[in-house]
Amino acid sequence: DAGITQSPRHKVTETGTPVTLRCHQTENHRYMYWYRQDPGHGLRLIHYSYGVKDTDKGEVSDGYSVSRSKTEDFLLTLESATSSQTSVYFCAITGTEYYGYTFGSGTRLTVV
Amino acid sequence: AQTVTQSQPEMSVQEAETVTLSCTYDTSESDYYLFWYKQPPSRQMILVIRQEAYKQQNATENRFSVNFQKAAKSFSLKISDSQLGDAAMYFCAYKTLIQGAQKLVFGQGTRLTINP
Numbered sequence: 001d002a003g004i005t006q007s008p009r010h011k012v013t014e015t016g017t018p019v020t021l022r023c024h025q026t027e028n029h030r031y032m033y034w035y036r037q038d039p040g041h042g043l044r045l046i047h048y049s050y051g052v053k054d055t056d057k058g059e060v061s062d063g064y065s066v067s068r069s070k071t072e073d074f075l076l077t078l079e080s081a082t083s084s085q086t087s088v089y090f091c092a093i094t095g096t097e098y099y100g101y102t103f104g105s106g107t108r109l110t111v112v
Numbered sequence: 113a114q115t116v117t118q119s120q121p122e123m124s125v126q127e128a129e130t131v132t133l134s135c136t137y138d139t140s141e142s143d144y145y146l147f148w149y150k151q152p153p154s155r156q157m158i159l160v161i162r163q164e165a166y167k168q169q170n171a172t173e174n175r176f177s178v179n180f181q182k183a184a185k186s187f188s189l190k191i192s193d194s195q196l197g198d199a200a201m202y203f204c205a206y207k208t209l210i211q212g213a214q215k216l217v218f219g220q221g222t223r224l225t226i227n228p
Binding site: 031033035040041042043044045048050058088090092094100101103105106 | 116118121145147149155156157159162203205207214215216217218219220221
């Protein structure tokens with residue numbers, strides 16, 4: 001959707017390597033989120049941010065870290081990728097309590 | 113913690129017919145938002161419809177409408193005059209109004225197939 005982009009769109013990496021996914025927004029929204037999508041689980045929250053340098057854990061945060069040094073960028077890092085982290089990762093933003101999220105187009109990550 | 117349950121992993125309907133997707137949720141809060149998102153094969157998450165818990169009137173967006181039963185904690189999506197383009201995964205989601213978090217909790221999803 002306009003205003004939010006994720007990169008890369010696809011990535012294949014080896015077990016044990018570090019991986020960083022990027023989310024960039026042009027909406028100046030306060031809240032940014034990282035979700036992972038797996039069959040049978042829907043979307044599950046990994047980490048979220050409520051401002052620059054303000055982040056918190058979601059329900060599946062083990063093995064992931066995040067950083068937000070600027071309003072527009074929210075990075076998700078897998079310090080040492082494992083096969084269980086093979087998934088589709090979505091970034092989302094929201095700026096008001098009255099609406100849902102705007103999602104990025106997702107990153108399909110495969111750990112081999 | 114809030115939970116959202118979609119008990120129908122898959123549904124199918126004939127083109128032009130009506131289909132209803134089920135969603136239940138668990139919460140102790142009185143004010144919240146509920147959403148239905150559509151995810152076509154392109155993987156994009158598209159907002160279909162939203163409902164504010166304090167509103168008794170069911171939300172409607174063209175062929176999409178909801179049946180919101182607050183006491184039963186039920187939020188079903190009805191799609192009328194189904195079209196081939198409606199084929200997708202549908203996710204029900206809950207959003208708390210508690211300040212600070214603004215987190216969405218999703219159900220497991222329902223895959224909808226439209227038969228021509």
